[in-house]
Each structure stands twice: as structure tokens, then as C-alpha cells.
Amino acid sequence: MAQKPSIPKGTRDFLPADVARRSYVIDIIKTQFERFGFLPIETPAMEKAATLQGKYGEEGDRLIFNILNSGEKVKKADVSALAEDELKRFTASVSEKALRYDLTVPFARFVVQHQNELTFPFKRYQVQSVWRADRPQRGRFQEFTQCDADVVGAVSPVLEAECIQLFDAVFRDLSLKGATIRINHRSILSGIAAYLGAPERITDFTVALDKIDKIGATGVFDELTEKGFDKSALSKLSPLLQVSGDITQQLETLEKILFNYPDALKGITHLRDVLRFVSPLQASHLVFDLSLARGLNYYTGIIFEISPPKSVEMGSIGAGGRYDDLTALFGLKDMHGLGISFGLDRLCMVLEELDLFPLTLKQSVDVVVLNFGSSYMQDLMPHIAHWRADGVRVMVYPTDHKLKKQMQFANQSMTPWTLFYGESEQKQKIITLKNMQSGDTKEVKLSEFTYSLLAT
Amino acid sequence: MAQKPSIPKGTRDFLPADVARRSYVIDIIKTQFERFGFLPIETPAMEKAATLQGKYGEEGDRLIFNILNSGEKVKKADVSALAEDELKRFTASVSEKALRYDLTVPFARFVVQHQNELTFPFKRYQVQSVWRADRPQRGRFQEFTQCDADVVGAVSPVLEAECIQLFDAVFRDLSLKGATIRINHRSILSGIAAYLGAPERITDFTVALDKIDKIGATGVFDELTEKGFDKSALSKLSPLLQVSGDITQQLETLEKILFNYPDALKGITHLRDVLRFVSPLQASHLVFDLSLARGLNYYTGIIFEISPPKSVEMGSIGAGGRYDDLTALFGLKDMHGLGISFGLDRLCMVLEELDLFPLTLKQSVDVVVLNFGSSYMQDLMPHIAHWRADGVRVMVYPTDHKLKKQMQFANQSMTPWTLFYGESEQKQKIITLKNMQSGDTKEVKLSEFTYSLLAT
Numbered sequence: 001m002a003q004k005p006s007i008p009k010g011t012r013d014f015l016p017a018d019v020a021r022r023s024y025v026i027d028i029i030k031t032q033f034e035r036f037g038f039l040p041i042e043t044p045a046m047e048k049a050a051t052l053q054g055k056y057g058e059e060g061d062r063l064i065f066n067i068l069n070s071g072e073k074v075k076k077a078d079v080s081a082l083a084e085d086e087l088k089r090f091t092a093s094v095s096e097k098a099l100r101y102d103l104t105v106p107f108a109r110f111v112v113q114h115q116n117e118l119t120f121p122f123k124r125y126q127v128q129s130v131w132r133a134d135r136p137q138r139g140r141f142q143e144f145t146q147c148d149a150d151v152v153g154a155v156s157p158v159l160e161a162e163c164i165q166l167f168d169a170v171f172r173d174l175s176l177k178g179a180t181i182r183i184n185h186r187s188i189l190s191g192i193a194a195y196l197g198a199p200e201r202i203t204d205f206t207v208a209l210d211k212i213d214k215i216g217a218t219g220v221f222d223e224l225t226e227k228g229f230d231k232s233a234l235s236k237l238s239p240l241l242q243v244s245g246d247i248t249q250q251l252e253t254l255e256k257i258l259f260n261y262p263d264a265l266k267g268i269t270h271l272r273d274v275l276r277f278v279s280p281l282q283a284s285h286l287v288f289d290l291s292l293a294r295g296l297n298y299y300t301g302i303i304f305e306i307s308p309p310k311s312v313e314m315g316s317i318g319a320g321g322r323y324d325d326l327t328a329l330f331g332l333k334d335m336h337g338l339g340i341s342f343g344l345d346r347l348c349m350v351l352e353e354l355d356l357f358p359l360t361l362k363q364s365v366d367v368v369v370l371n372f373g374s375s376y377m378q379d380l381m382p383h384i385a386h387w388r389a390d391g392v393r394v395m396v397y398p399t400d401h402k403l404k405k406q407m408q409f410a411n412q413s414m415t416p417w418t419l420f421y422g423e424s425e426q427k428q429k430i431i432t433l434k435n436m437q438s439g440d441t442k443e444v445k446l447s448e449f450t451y452s453l454l455a456t
Numbered sequence: 457m458a459q460k461p462s463i464p465k466g467t468r469d470f471l472p473a474d475v476a477r478r479s480y481v482i483d484i485i486k487t488q489f490e491r492f493g494f495l496p497i498e499t500p501a502m503e504k505a506a507t508l509q510g511k512y513g514e515e516g517d518r519l520i521f522n523i524l525n526s527g528e529k530v531k532k533a534d535v536s537a538l539a540e541d542e543l544k545r546f547t548a549s550v551s552e553k554a555l556r557y558d559l560t561v562p563f564a565r566f567v568v569q570h571q572n573e574l575t576f577p578f579k580r581y582q583v584q585s586v587w588r589a590d591r592p593q594r595g596r597f598q599e600f601t602q603c604d605a606d607v608v609g610a611v612s613p614v615l616e617a618e619c620i621q622l623f624d625a626v627f628r629d630l631s632l633k634g635a636t637i638r639i640n641h642r643s644i645l646s647g648i649a650a651y652l653g654a655p656e657r658i659t660d661f662t663v664a665l666d667k668i669d670k671i672g673a674t675g676v677f678d679e680l681t682e683k684g685f686d687k688s689a690l691s692k693l694s695p696l697l698q699v700s701g702d703i704t705q706q707l708e709t710l711e712k713i714l715f716n717y718p719d720a721l722k723g724i725t726h727l728r729d730v731l732r733f734v735s736p737l738q739a740s741h742l743v744f745d746l747s748l749a750r751g752l753n754y755y756t757g758i759i760f761e762i763s764p765p766k767s768v769e770m771g772s773i774g775a776g777g778r779y780d781d782l783t784a785l786f787g788l789k790d791m792h793g794l795g796i797s798f799g800l801d802r803l804c805m806v807l808e809e810l811d812l813f814p815l816t817l818k819q820s821v822d823v824v825v826l827n828f829g830s831s832y833m834q835d836l837m838p839h840i841a842h843w844r845a846d847g848v849r850v851m852v853y854p855t856d857h858k859l860k861k862q863m864q865f866a867n868q869s870m871t872p873w874t875l876f877y878g879e880s881e882q883k884q885k886i887i888t889l890k891n892m893q894s895g896d897t898k899e900v901k902l903s904e905f906t907y908s909l910l911a912t
Contacts (some may be wrong), residue, residue, distance in 0.1 A: 005507065005565040005786040008553050011500035013566055015573060016580070019496040035844040037821050037851030040475040044467035044599050045501060045555075045585060046521075051461065065502075068522040068551050070589035074543055079535050087530055094550070095524050097464050099501075109461040110469055117471060119868040121854055124472070129501060133526035143500050156854035158833055165841055172845075276830070279838040330461040365493050374732070377614055382735040385621055388491040389628075395493030398577055398612035412575040 010134070010142030020361045021348055022145075026127055028173045029147045029342055033125035036166050038149045041124045043106040045131075049098045055105045055329065061088075063132045065142075066095035099131040103148040104326065104339065111152055112330035120153030127344075139314065139346055150339035152327070157270065160302050160322070161277030163340050164286060167306060167318055170342065172283040175356050178309035179317065181281075182289035185271055185302050186321075188254070189293060191264020192240060195257075196233040205229070206293035213291070217241055240290060247275060247288045254290075274302065300324045304340060308350045317346045365393040366454050367433075368415040370407075372422040373400040380421050383446060392451050410436065417454055421446075466590070466598030476817045477804055478601075482583055484629045485603045485798055489581035492622050494605045497580045499562040501587075505554045511561045511785065517544075519588045521598075522551035555587040559604040560782070560795065567608055568786035576609030583800075595770065595802055606795035608783070613726065616758050616778070617733030619796050620742060623762060623774055626798065628739040631812050634765035635773065637737075638745035641727055641758050642777075644710070645749060647720020648696060651713075652689040661685070662749035669747070673697055696746060703731065703744045710746075730758065756780045760796060764806045773802045821849040822910050823889075824871040826863075828878040829856040836877050839902060848907050866892060873910055877902075 007013060014022065030040070052064055068074060078093035100106055103126045111122065127147045134140055149166065151159055164181055171179050189209075193202035208223040215223070221234050243253045251268050258264035271288070278286065284306075292305050301322030308314045320340030327335040351357055369384065371377060377396070384394050395415065397406045410418045420432040431449060434441045444453060463469060470478065486496070508520055524530060534542075534549035556562055559582045567578065583603045590596055605622065607615055620637055627635050645665075649658040664679040671679070677690050699709045707724050714720035727744070734742065740762075748761050757778030764770045776796030783791040807813055825840065827833060833852070840850055851871065853862045866874045876888040876897075887905060890897045900909060 005569045006504065007500055007507075007565075007569075008502050008504055011502055013500070013570065014498040015570065016495035016497060019498055023496070032844075034821070034849050035847070037824075037849065039472035039820055040479070041472060042470040042475055044463055044469070046464050046467055046587070046599060048462065048464055051463075062527065065526065066524040067555070068524045068547060070521065071518065072543075074546060075538070075541075077533070077538055077546075079538065082531070082533055082535065085531075087528075090530060090533075091524060099523070109463075113461045113463075114469065114471065119865060121865075123851065131502070143502060151854070154854040158827070158837070158852055159854050161837065162852065165844075169841075169844065276834050277837045279841040364495055365490070371614075378732050381614070381617065381733045385625075385735045388488075388621075388625065391491070393490050393493065395579065396614055396618065398607070398610040398615050409575060409577075 008142065010136030010140075012141065012143070016364065017361075021352075021357050022344065024357065024361055025174065025344060025347055025351065026145075026147065029170055029344075030125065030127060032166055032169045032173065033147075033149050035169070036123075036149070036162055038123040038125040038151075041107075041110065041126055042128060043100065043103075043110055043126070045100055045129065046097045047100060047106055047109070049092070049096055051109050052098050052101055052105060056101060060101065063134055064101050065099040065131045065133055066091055067097040067099065069094055069096055100128070101132060102130050103128060103146050103341075104150070105329075107148070107150055108326045108337075109330050111335065112327050112332040115332060121151055122153055123149070123151040125149040139349060141345060145344040147342040147344055148339060149341075150337055152335050152337040155322075155336045157273035158277050159338050160274040163304060163320060163338065164274075164278050164281070167304070167340065168281040168284050174347075174351060175283075176309070176351065176354070177283050178311075179284040180307040181284050181286045182292050182305045182307065183271065183274075183286065183302060184289055184292040185267035186300055187263045187267030187270070188258075188290070189267075191258050191261035191267060192237075192290075194261050194263060196229065196236055198229060198233065201227070201229070209291045210293045212241070243290065247271075247286065250288045270301065298323055298326075301338075308346075309354070312350050312353050314346055314350055314353075316343070317350060318342045364413050365395040365415055366451075367392065367394055367417040367419050368406075368410040368413065369394060369396045369419045369421070370403065370410070371397040371400045372420075376421050376423075376426060379426060383449070387449060387451070390451050392454065464598065466592030466596075468597065468599070472820065473817075477808070477813050478800065480813065480817055481630065481800060481803055481807065482601075482603065485626055485800075486581070486583060488622055488625045488629065489603075489605050491625070492579075492605070492618055494579040494581040494607075497563075497566065497582055498584060499556070499559075499566055499582070501556055501585065502553045503556060503562055503565070505548070505552055507565050508554050508557055508561060512557060516557065519590055520557050521555040521587045521589055522547055523553040523555065525550055525552055556584070557588060558586050559584060559602050559797075560606070561785075563604070563606055564782045564793075565786050567791065568783050568788040571788060577607055578609055579605070579607040581605040595805060597801060601800040603798040603800055604795060605797075606793055608791050608793040611778075611792045613729035614733050615794050616730040619760060619776060619794065620730075620734050620737070623760070623796065624737040624740045630803075630807060631739075632765070632807065632810070633739050634767075635740040636763040637740050637742045638748050638761045638763060639727065639730075639742065639758060640745055640748040641723035642756055643719045643723030643726070644714075644746070645723075647714050647717040647723060648693075648746075650717050650719060652685065652692055654685060654689065657683070657685070665747045666749040668697070699744075699746065703727075703742065706744045726757065754779055754782075758794075764802075765810070768806050768809050770802055770806055770809075772799070773806060774798045820869050821851040821871055822907075823848065823850055823873040823875050824862075824866040824869060825850060825852045825875045825877070826859065826866070827853040827856045828876075832877050832879075832882060835882060839905070843905060843907070846907050848910065 053061055074094055076093055078090055081089035129143055130146050131143050136142060167181050189206055190202055193199050193205050204227045208220050212220050243250045255268050292303055299321035303321040304319055305316045306318035308317050322338045324336050326337055388394055416436055418434045425431055429446045430443045431446055432441050432443050509517055530550050532549055534546055537545035585599055586602050587599050623637050645662055646658055649655050649661050660683045664676050668676050699706045711724050748759055755777035759777040760775055761772045762774035764773050778794045780792050782793055844850055872892055874890045881887055885902045886899045887902055888897050888899050
């Protein structure tokens with residue numbers, strides 16, 4: 001009995017048109033990564049379980065896909081752990097490898113492992129799949145592609161400025177106008193927590209603040225009250241959230257309010273240092289966003305998050321920030337890092353929604369050669385070999401089916417041209433080219449066909 | 457305690473120079489796939505276990521990497537199966553997904569699942585990783601990349617001829633001369649088995665024959681004797697193995713010997729049909745190889761296998777053949793297929809050994825900008841933004857470390873150019889470019905720098 005074929009939930013097949021769209025975006029991102037001095041690396045899909053476990057928090061650990069040990073090794077399954085509901089222990093007894101959960105931890109592992117082969121500061125980019133046992137939903141998959149660029153081994157505001165410029169350059173090349181590059185600084189958040197009288201509660205504070213887009217300022221206040229922040233703290237927070245104007249003005253206002261809090265001043269000064277090196281953006285807006293607090297345990301300096309243009313309802317399409325000591329997990333200290341990431345899938349969804357994919361992407365091959373039978377094909381094949389060597393993408397219809405059927409194929413495959421070489425062409429040593437859009441035909445000497453003829 | 461970082465056996469990290477080499481080969485293969493009318497698709501790394509199980513023989517099944525069910529699902533582990541040493545049943549109880557083992561079975565699944573979205577004949581290519589729990593050794597990895605092109609939904613000798621041409625075009629573009637494209641036909645092997653008086657023993661016969669390169673004709677004869685072939689059979693086989701001359705002559709000789717065996721004649725005729733459409737090869741030799749018998753259960757017509765140039769000791773670097781009814785496993789009958797595959801890892805090893813990778817691959821960025829301090833960098837950054845927009849790959853040294861240290865970085869990163877913008881340059885509104893190979897410098901007006909200056 002034949003199986004009805006399907007793929008696991010949260011995974012996807014990509015048809016040629018999908019691959020074309022994704023490659024278009026990936027190529028633009030890679031090109032910009034390289035223009036900003038990043039070099040490509042790749043790491044294996046399978047890492048040792050120990051490399052990944054404990055790096056993503058408890059929730060993250062649960063979402064890691066583990067690979068079952070192969071062969072006889074599964075016999076070592078710890079059945080008692082299973083009986084005692086110790087699933088983690090049971091998993092460890094049958095699985096030594098796991099699938100890449102993100103590109104950052106493998107990169108940290110890579111830097112430590114290959115430190116003697118690398119030149120620092122080391123700028124690397126990586127475009128690879130990651131896997132998460134997350135509940136699938138719109139824009140969230142169990143297998144998806146991340147596009148990361150990180151620099152390790154240097155601290156300089158020039159690097160942060162380049163991240164901003166890089167985001168903008170990618171959006172410019174994608175013709176995506178109106179994305180917002182939101183920035184904040186971890187030290188400013190620490191300073192504010194101190195200003196509110198609860199420096200040790202910075203996590204509670206930022207977790208609440210992070211939700212302001214969803215639950216509004218009132219919601220944030222409610223949550224903070226619940227967490228034990230007192231009224232005076234909240235009344236101090238209110239004006240901070242209303243800081244307005246351009247970034248320079250916002251930072252000035254903040255500075256006046258927080259002048260007594262060294263952490264805050266440090267963050268403000270650093271953002272100003274970064275802004276000195278930022279040239280005018282071409283496709284996106286740069287804004288300071290006090291409520292931006294992503295991944296706080298992880299980031300230690302500037303934080304980035306990119307919102308798509310306002311007309312599109314979608315979460316962030318990019319993010320990043322400065323982190324310190326990520327490599328310390330693997331035994332290498334004082335290796336400062338700064339990284340950004342593009343969310344390929346969401347970026348594609350945004351471009352799709354705004355109809356920003358170039359029409360030309362849909363083209364499959366340059367020309368479909370119609371097949372009038374063996375003797376004609378035998379004549380034609382050596383010429384086709386030359387055309388292909390010149391770069392023409394040629395689909396030869398493999399059999400001499402009825403012309404109607406072949407033309408139907410040509411239409412469905414959206415080829416811009418078809419090529420006829422039948423009895424009359426053979427006699428005259430010509431080919432006939434048909435433009436599939438206009439319906440116009442032209443005759444060309446068999447020996448004179450070149451790629452450029454297909455351009456017009 | 458920090459972990460000493462490492463990766464699972466049989467997997468690899470790729471450093472920038474590795475990625476450059478692999479991308480070089482992949483790009484050439486992809487470009488040729490497209491010139492021959494193949495379109496790209498991608499399938500998920502994770503397939504349902506049922507899709508893969510039972511498709512690769514018992515040995516293959518054992519080498520599939522299974523993914524442990526996540527969360528509470530592992531509680532369904534069939535402990536009794538484990539106790540009874542029923543590892544397959546145990547595995548099935550804790551694992552519903554598995555990693556892609558090759559690209560062919562997922563492609564068959566894809567064709568059936570998306571049959572209504574595809575235009576037939578459908579030519580697809582796919583360059584993706586596959587995973588096998590094989591014992592790692594030189595040239596054999598647990599995670600490796602396959603480059604496959606297949607056409608389904610048509611039968612025509614033109615397609616087989618195109619496969620040969622495609623192999624040759626890739627080798628030509630890689631400047632790899634002297635590879636051997638070996639072909640055979642399953643029907644010829646059937647015909648010979650009949651001629652030897654044991655048509656039902658074709659598997660024994662071909663398994664032995666396949667080893668002729670390793671064990672010689674005598675070894676093959678010994679093995680066949682062991683399997684019960686009688687002396688008269690072996691004396692009939694001997695002249696077949698000595699058939700010589702070019703392909704046309706070989707087929708003629710074969711035809712004379714096997715004139716009474718319809719299967720053999722069918723295969724011979726078919727190969728002749730294919731040869732009609734093959735233009736002169738440019739980089740490789742085409743030979744008929746009677747001992748070629750790969751994956752017999754799978755292939756039903758022509759068989760391809762590519763040997764590297766004789767100076768390199770290495771197994772096959774490419775293979776392929778015609779198969780029928782692979783999609784029948786998933787419920788779609790009469791979908792004939794023909795496919796070829798390049799072994800990326802081995803191909804890279806061959807190119808490495810023959811020193812065929814272009815030297816230019818080693819270049820990292822186009823220019824390293826030396827950093828003389830904030831005020832200079834602030835001047836320079838808007839210009840750098842323009843240069844990058846023009847396509848220049850610019851690495852800005854992020855800090856104003858001592859020049860010696862910066863030059864050391866530039867040397868190690870193998871940049872062809874460094875760019876100086878210090879006090880004297882700032883005064884004159886120029887930049888100084890230093891060619892890192894010749895040591896020559898040239899001064900250029902800040903506003904007049906273009907990509908083309910780096911070409912010379």
C-alpha cells in the first residue's frame with residue numbers, strides 16, 4: 001500500500017519559484033555581508049548535545065531537537081529515568097547529538113575551537129538552517145534559515161555604526177522602504193532601574209517594558225505594580241516613556257533626567273559615539289526605543305531590533321546587539337562580540353506582501369527547444385552545447401510529442417522564448433525564435449545564434 | 457568549568473577558505489544544472505521517518521539518523537521492545553522524524569506530493585546536506601553535501617545524452633581534465649546473465665562483476681564459481697570482459713556475441729541511440745564499462761559512474777542512471793526518472809589534490825581601511841558607505857591600534873589593498889592606497905575613489 005506523502009509539521013518544501021525568491025534575498029544579504037567585511041563560515045547541523053544544552057534557558061533547552069543514538073547505542077537507554085519521569089536524564093541516555101538551535105552558540109564554539117586559525121578581529125557571516133521544536137504557526141517554523149553576521153575580538157562604536165548601515169543597505173537593495181531600526185542600550189536600562197529605586201529588579205522591569213507595544217503603558221504599569229514597584233517609581237517612569245524628538249533630542253532629554261545615574265550616562269554616551277559614524281540612511285529610519293529590551297541576559301551593550309514597514313503586520317525582521325563573554329562558556333574569556341541577524345522567512349513574507357520581488361525572478365529557463373524528432377535533434381544538439389557554454393539556459397523538450405502539448409509545456413514553464421527547428425528550418429539552416437509574450441517570431445542562422453538575441 | 461569544544465565525529469566546520477572553495481564548485485555545478493534546464497527545489501532536513509524507512513535496504517535503514525520525539529512524547533518509549541532487543545520497534549516508539557539520507561527519496565516524495573503544482577517533464581536540481589550514521593573515514597562523513605539533478609516524466613535518449621554533456625561541462629568549467637564518464641546499461645547486464653545461463657542470478661553476477669577493479673578478473677571468476685556459476689559460464693564471460701576499442705566498436709563486438717539475447721540487444725540499441733546525441737566531450741572521456749553495475753535494484757536503464765583523473769586515487773566523483781517507478785512507493789505510477797549526482801566533498805578533494813582551485817578564491821575583502829582614530833574615521837565613513845554601495849568589499853579596522861598591529865591584520869587577512877587616511881591625507885583630501893603584494897602606493901582624491909582603482 002503506497003504511503004500518502006507528507007512532511008513533518010512546521011517544515012516546508014520549496015518549489016522552484018520559492019527557491020528563486022529566497023535565493024534573491026539571501027544573495028542580497030550575503031553580498032552586503034561581504035561588502036562590510038564579513039567572511040562566510042559553516043558549522044555542522046549536528047552539534048554535540050553538551051554544546052547546546054544549557055545555553056538557551058530552560059524553555060530553549062526543551063525546544064532543542066535531539067538525535068537518537070544510532071545502532072546498538074540505544075540499548076543504553078536509562079529506563080529508570082523514564083519511569084521516574086526524569087525526561088532530561090532519559091534523553092541524555094539515548095542522545096549525544098542535537099540539531100543546531102541557532103547560529104550564535106555554534107559560532108562561539110567555533111571561535112574557541114579554531115582560535116589559532118583565525119585572524120582577529122574576526123568578522124564572520126553564516127546563512128544556515130536552524131531547528132526548534134516550537135509549536136508551528138504563521139511565520140514560525142520548526143526548520144528555518146538564519147542569516148547572521150558577527151564580529152568578535154574588538155570593541156568600537158564604528159562596528160555598531162556599521163551594523164546600522166548594513167541593515168539599511170540590505171533594505172535598500174531589497175527596495176524595502178520604511179523599515180525601522182530600533183536601538184537601545186543595556187546600560188541605559190540598568191540606569192533606569194536604578195533611577196526607579198530597584199537596580200536589582202532590572203529583569204522584572206525590562207520584561208514588563210518589553211510588552212509596551214502589546215499592552216500599552218497602562219499595562220506595563222499594572223504589571224510593574226504587581227511585581228512590587230511602588231507608585232513613586234511608576235510616576236518617575238512615565239516621563240521617560242514620553243521622551244520625544246529625534247534620537248539626539250531624546251538622548252539629551254534622557255541625560256537631563258538621569259544625570260545622576262552613571263550606567264545611564266555610559267549608555268547615552270556610547271549611543272552618541274555610534275551615531276557619529278552613521279551616515280544618512282537610505283531606506284530605513286533609525287529610532288531610539290527605550291522599551292526595547294530583548295534577550296537581556298545575553299546582550300550587554302547596544303541592542304537592535306528591526307520592525308517592518310508599518311503597513312505590514314509582522315514581528316521583527318532583524319535583530320542583534322553586543323554581547324560579552326559568550327565564548328567564555330567554551331573556555332575563552334574577554335572575547336567581545338557584536339552580532340546581527342536577519343529573519344529570512346519573515347523578510348520574504350514582508351516582500352511578498354508588499355509585492356517587492358522582481359518579476360524576472362519567475363523566469364525559469366531562457367529558451368525551450370521544441371522537439372520535431374530525432375533527426376532534427378541530432379543536428380541541433382552540438383549547437384545547443386555551444387549555446388549552453390555561452391551561458392544560455394536551454395530546456396530541450398525531450399520527446400517529439402504533438403506541438404500543441406509542447407507549447408503547453410512552454411507556456412506553463414513561463415519560458416520567454418521557444419525555439420523551432422523543423423523541416424523548413426533544417427533546409428535553410430536556420431532556427432525560428434518565438435517570443436512567448438509578444439508572439440513575434442524571428443529567423444536566425446543556425447550558426448549565428450547568441451545569447452544576446454534573447455535579450456530583445 | 458568550561459567545556460573543551462568539539463564537534464561530532466564525521467562532521468566538519470568550514471572556515472572561510474573552505475566555504476570559498478566549496479561555493480566555487482557548487483556555483484559551477486548549479487550554473488550548469490540551470491543551463492541544462494534544471495530548476496532548484498529544496499526539501500526539509502527532517503522527513504517523516506516513514507518516508508525514509510524501508511527505502512535504502514536493511515543496511516541503509518540502520519544508517520538513518522532518527523530524531524528523538526520532543527517533550528512529553530518520549531514517555532511513549534516502548535520499554536518492552538528495548539528489553540526484547542527489538543531496536544527497530546523501540547526506535548519507532550520514540551522517533552517520528554529522521555534526517556534526510558539522500559536527495560532522491562525526498563525528491564520522489566516531493567514529486568508525488570506536489571504533482572499538481574509541477575509541469576512535466578520536470579527537471580529539478582537540489583544541492584543540500586544529507587546525513588548518514590556511517591563510520592567516518594577519509595572522504596566519508598556523517599554530514600555531507602549532495603548535488604543532484606533529476607528529470608521525471610519523460611523517456612528519451614536526448615536526456616541521457618544531456619547527462620553526459622552536463623558531467624563534461626562541469627568538469628570543463630572546473631578545469632578538471634581526464635575524468636572518465638563510464639556508462640553501462642542494465643539490460644545489457646540482464647542479457648549477459650541470460651547468456652551465462654543464469655538469468656535469475658543477475659544480482660550475484662553483477663555484485664561480483666562490480667568488484668573487478670579491486671579483485672581483478674580472477675577474483676571475479678573465483679567469486680562466481682563460489683556462487684555456483686559453472687566453468688562453461690565463466691569461459692563465456694571472459695571474452696566479454698576483454699571487449700576493446702572505442703564505444704562504437706565495443707558495442708559492435710558485444711552485439712555479435714549476444715545476438716541471441718533480446719535484453720542485451722535492447723540495451724545496446726539504447727546506448728547507440730544515446731550516443732547519436734552526444735557532442736564531442738571537452739574535458740572527459742566517455743567509455744563503456746561492462747563491469748559497472750551500481751545500485752542494481754534501483755536503476756533500470758543506463759547507469760553512469762564518474763572516475764576522477766587517473767593520477768588521483770579516489771572513488772567515484774559522480775554517478776547516476778535511469779530508474780522507473782521510484783514515485784510508485786508514494787502512490788504515483790509510471791513516472792520515469794533519470795538522475796545524476798555530483799559528490800561535492802570528493803570533487804573538492806580531487807581539485808585540491810590537483811591544485812585546480814583558482815588563486816583568487818583566497819582573497820577575503822577588497823580593501824582593509826586602516827584606522828588612525830575617530831576624527832579620521834568620522835570623515836571617512838560616509839565615503840565608505842558609497843564605496844560599498846558601488847560593490848567594494850571594505851573591512852574597516854575597528855580600532856586605532858598601532859599601525860604595526862593593523863598591518864599585521866591586513867597581511868594575515870590576505871587583503872590585496874590597504875587604505876590609509878591619516879593626518880596628511882585628511883589635509884589634502886586624499887586617500888593612500890597600498891598594494892599589499894607589490895608594496896606600491898598611490899594617492900587618490902577622496903571623492904574620486906572607485907572600484908576600478910583596485911583592479912590594477
